[in-house]
Amino acid sequence: MIPGILVTGMGNGAFYGLIALSYFLFIRATKAVNFALGAFIMFAAMLSAVAQTVWGFPIPVAVLCAAAVAVAWVWACEAIVLRPITARTSDEFGAVMAIVA
Numbered sequence: 001m002i003p004g005i006l007v008t009g010m011g012n013g014a015f016y017g018l019i020a021l022s023y024f025l026f027i028r029a030t031k032a033v034n035f036a037l038g039a040f041i042m043f044a045a046m047l048s049a050v051a052q053t054v055w056g057f058p059i060p061v062a063v064l065c066a067a068a069v070a071v072a073w074v075w076a077c078e079a080i081v082l083r084p085i086t087a088r089t090s091d092e093f094g095a096v097m098a099i100v101a
Contacts, residue, residue: 032095036077044070 019041026034044066051062085098 030095032092032099035096035100040070040074043073 019037022037022041023034026032026037047069048062048066051057051065052059055062057065082095082098086095088094
């Protein structure tokens with residue numbers, strides 16, 4: 001029982017560490033806080049859960065597929081929403097509003 005708890009705790013800690021790293025990298029690259037990051041993470045987590053339970057994918061395949069789809073979704077959102085708005089304005093408020101949208 002104790003090894004299972006330790007492995008689960010280390011997995012959860014690694015997941016939260018990756019989330020913190022994504023916030024850090026985004027802030028360092030853009031000097032703005034991405035308020036939509038939680039939605040992107042939840043989308044990937046729910047897609048992974050659906051791929052495992054409904055579609056019957058093995059866990060590693062489901063996680064990799066969900067990560068690939070989430071990355072494509074983030075790139076699309078950045079190209080469709082963030083770039084056009086930041087091209088029209090020079091202040092940081094435009095970027096923040098694009099991220100919130």
